[in-house]
Amino acid sequence: MKYTVLVYPITKEKGAPLFKFVILLKLNCMKKLLRSFFINLLAFIIVWRYLPFVKLTGPFETLLLAALVLTFLDKFLKPILKGVFLPVNFLTFGLFRWVVTVAIFYLTTRIVNGLTITDFYFPGLSTDFLILPEKNIPAQWWGYIISSFFVVILSRFINWVFKKKC
Numbered sequence: 001m002k003y004t005v006l007v008y009p010i011t012k013e014k015g016a017p018l019f020k021f022v023i024l025l026k027l028n029c030m031k032k033l034l035r036s037f038f039i040n041l042l043a044f045i046i047v048w049r050y051l052p053f054v055k056l057t058g059p060f061e062t063l064l065l066a067a068l069v070l071t072f073l074d075k076f077l078k079p080i081l082k083g084v085f086l087p088v089n090f091l092t093f094g095l096f097r098w099v100v101t102v103a104i105f106y107l108t109t110r111i112v113n114g115l116t117i118t119d120f121y122f123p124g125l126s127t128d129f130l131i132l133p134e135k136n137i138p139a140q141w142w143g144y145i146i147s148s149f150f151v152v153i154l155s156r157f158i159n160w161v162f163k164k165k166c
Helices: 016-050 061-084 086-091 098-112 140-161
Strands: 054-056 113-115 120-122 135-137
Touching: 016 054, 016 061, 061 086, 061 098, 061 113, 098 113, 098 140, 113 135, 113 140, 120 140
Parallel strands: none
Antiparallel strands: 054 113, 120 135
């Protein structure tokens, strides 16, 4: 990570250079939070539009609130959960982090009223050599797993596309 740091001469005035440095770091942190918010919002919009089991029962502002909640849970609660479950993550070779991601997505849908995940419906697939019948899976957790997977993949892709180039 690159930071823009302004170097001030050290003076005897109490807190002047330190105060400006702290403001600079907080502005940089706010930029990262806003960027993460807009990336999560765009990922939520794409997932809501194209996955039929992600339902928005409230107004569009519900997506704004969901992106805000997901951003704060991602930035503040997810590192704590990753630290707590670090031994399990080592034992499963990193696969347990998806459980943490699904838990964060589940908490987001529980906190935000109007964003719901319904039962997962697979419409089926038919090709020349493979036929998969349509299936309605009544377990809601499949919807949480698939939708959180798409939100994470889309967020990482959008973040990669809009990455700062120096």
